[in-house]
Amino acid sequence: MSGKSRSADGGWPWLFVLPTFLGVLVFYLWPLVKTLYDSFTETGPFGGSTWVGAANYSQLVGDTEVYRAILNTVVYTAIVLLGIPLAVLFASLLNRPNLRFAMLYRTLFFLPYVAMPTAISLVWRIIYNGDYGVLNQALGVIGIDGPSWITQEWFALVAVALLGLWLSIGFNMVVLSAGLKSIPGELYEAASLDGAGAVQQFRAITVPLLTPSIFFLSVITTIAGFQLFDQLFALLGPVNPVMPKTQSLVFLFYEAAFVSNERGYAAAVAVLILLVVGLLTLFQFRFQRRWVNYGQ
Amino acid sequence: MASKPDRRLGSNRIAHVVLILGSLVMMFPFLWQVKMAFSSQAEIQSIPPDLLPSKLQWSNFSEVFQRLPFLDQFWVSVAVTAGRTVGQLVLCSMAGYAFARMSFRFKGVMLALILSILMVPSQVYLIPQYQIIQQLGWLNSIQGIVAPGIFSAFGTFLMMQFFRSIPVELEEAAKLDGCNPWQAFWRVVLPVAKPGLISLAIITVLASWADLLWPLVVTSAPEEMPLAVGMATLSGYQGQISPGVMMAAALMAMAPVLILFVILQRRVVEGIAFSGLK
Numbered sequence: 001m002s003g004k005s006r007s008a009d010g011g012w013p014w015l016f017v018l019p020t021f022l023g024v025l026v027f028y029l030w031p032l033v034k035t036l037y038d039s040f041t042e043t044g045p046f047g048g049s050t051w052v053g054a055a056n057y058s059q060l061v062g063d064t065e066v067y068r069a070i071l072n073t074v075v076y077t078a079i080v081l082l083g084i085p086l087a088v089l090f091a092s093l094l095n096r097p098n099l100r101f102a103m104l105y106r107t108l109f110f111l112p113y114v115a116m117p118t119a120i121s122l123v124w125r126i127i128y129n130g131d132y133g134v135l136n137q138a139l140g141v142i143g144i145d146g147p148s149w150i151t152q153e154w155f156a157l158v159a160v161a162l163l164g165l166w167l168s169i170g171f172n173m174v175v176l177s178a179g180l181k182s183i184p185g186e187l188y189e190a191a192s193l194d195g196a197g198a199v200q201q202f203r204a205i206t207v208p209l210l211t212p213s214i215f216f217l218s219v220i221t222t223i224a225g226f227q228l229f230d231q232l233f234a235l236l237g238p239v240n241p242v243m244p245k246t247q248s249l250v251f252l253f254y255e256a257a258f259v260s261n262e263r264g265y266a267a268a269v270a271v272l273i274l275l276v277v278g279l280l281t282l283f284q285f286r287f288q289r290r291w292v293n294y295g296q
Numbered sequence: 297m298a299s300k301p302d303r304r305l306g307s308n309r310i311a312h313v314v315l316i317l318g319s320l321v322m323m324f325p326f327l328w329q330v331k332m333a334f335s336s337q338a339e340i341q342s343i344p345p346d347l348l349p350s351k352l353q354w355s356n357f358s359e360v361f362q363r364l365p366f367l368d369q370f371w372v373s374v375a376v377t378a379g380r381t382v383g384q385l386v387l388c389s390m391a392g393y394a395f396a397r398m399s400f401r402f403k404g405v406m407l408a409l410i411l412s413i414l415m416v417p418s419q420v421y422l423i424p425q426y427q428i429i430q431q432l433g434w435l436n437s438i439q440g441i442v443a444p445g446i447f448s449a450f451g452t453f454l455m456m457q458f459f460r461s462i463p464v465e466l467e468e469a470a471k472l473d474g475c476n477p478w479q480a481f482w483r484v485v486l487p488v489a490k491p492g493l494i495s496l497a498i499i500t501v502l503a504s505w506a507d508l509l510w511p512l513v514v515t516s517a518p519e520e521m522p523l524a525v526g527m528a529t530l531s532g533y534q535g536q537i538s539p540g541v542m543m544a545a546a547l548m549a550m551a552p553v554l555i556l557f558v559i560l561q562r563r564v565v566e567g568i569a570f571s572g573l574k
């Protein structure tokens with residue numbers, strides 16, 4: 001770095017770098033290229049593959065399941081995004097100066113994030129149970145006849161999304177707390193002296209100065225939404241009859257690749273996921289200038 | 297308002313009310329899970345629900361070991377988590393160190409290639425990775441589950457950033473003492489890099505313990521699966537084992553990471569915040 005010649009370290013760097021570089025080459029870069037290639041091929045019954053041009057992509061464009069999976073993902077993501085305003089509320093309360101038990105609250109809110117998602121999904125599966133689940137029994141108390149959450153179209157998707165929201169709050173709060181700590185306390189003091197109330201301070205100081213964290217979280221949440229798989233698989237179960245109407249793009253990919261063995265088509269779905277995630281990231285980064293306050 | 301100028305969103309009393317309500321919702325599934333793990337099937341399915349089991353059903357826990365390959369899966373999870381974590385700590389810190397401190401040909405290209413995979417969703421690699429593991433004859437094996445996960449662009453990036461933040465004088469002193477770069481790295485640099493290594497270890501342990509898609513794809517025999525996959529396929533046992541047994545299994549499956557979190561919580565939260573990503 002600092003004025004050294006290129007060969008200053010001799011052969012040593014290769015010893016440090018090559019294990020990782022070769023591993024990434026074999027297990028990531030080559031698979032990336034291979035998936036792009038495979039998306040233009042079709043797997044034969046005996047494992048060989050033949051070039052089929054853009055056939056997989058035209059199948060993709062005509063596949064109603066793909067559109068449904070995208071719609072499901074959008075609905076799922078929209079619901080999980082509601083976790084961000086909730087987390088803003090909780091995190092700003094949690095970061096009030098001199099709040100007792102702040103550490104305890106933080107632990108409790110963060111627990112879902114460290115629990116094994118597939119294990120906690122089993123718990124939610126019973127909570128959501130249509131016959132004896134505690135959720136429907138609670139709804140019954142206020143006179144609502146709850147649906148069969150795990151097996152009914154749309155309700156199953158909402159059930160998965162509420163689980164996703166619950167799982168995400170703790171992580172959101174950690175990111176937001178870091179943002180809150182960087183807001184100088186004098187701003188609040190000055191606002192108080194000017195007679196601004198708590199809600200006014202929240203709207204005029206906390207929220208605007210948190211926008212970088214909020215923006216970061218919405219990008220992460222949206223990208224994670226388009227990679228929905230674990231909660232869907234574990235909460236609903238892979239052979240659930242409601243799955244074709246509730247599945248995500250990744251579940252569609254998984255089924256094509258490893259259940260029905262349409263590797264070429266699965267590769268095309270994977271490329272679609274890559275494109276959607278890439279476009280979303282790009283869009284969000286271009287859009288951020290309008291509503292993110294990076295200045296001090 | 298003379299006494300209290302700082303009024304960030306309401307009084308502390310209101311804050312406590314909201315936070316207690318919020319944490320109750322966050323905690324409820326865990327509390328309900330513990331309750332169900334000690335309940336009989338009839339109690340779990342009773343309407344209205346019983347708030348506490350009439351008598352603790354310890355048999356739910358022993359049934360987990362009798363009727364499910366829980367112990368096998370537990371050891372697979374331990375081995376996979378240990379393998380991935382140790383592998384990433386060694387490989388990522390070595391590569392991160394070289395990118396932070398050394399100069400060599402193709403450095404920029406290699407770094408760009410490694411970092412380029414950060415933005416790519418994991419599904420894009422999955423089929424070829426599976427085919428590689430299949431050709432190595434590693435399906436249904438620990439090394440098959442571990443192999444791709446010991447190489448990490450994210451870990452390399454994290455360690456590179458960390459090494460950039462520590463002063464270079466230590467290594468220069470070590471070199472003056474006659475250490476070669478390999479010795480300097482292991483004896484002098486790594487001990488100083490402990491906070492970065494701990495962050496990376498925590499993130500990797502949490503991710504490996506929870507990982508579903510990859511191990512689901514490369515294992516088919518129940519006793520070769522890690523717990524995360526075992527739990528995900530447990531819904532298929534419905535009707536054969538009681539929900540109380542499932543809850544006991546789920547409780548034991550998540551217990552190790554929950555205990556780890558409660559012990560190390562400050563470090564875990566800092567590690568997650570530092571990484572900003574899973």
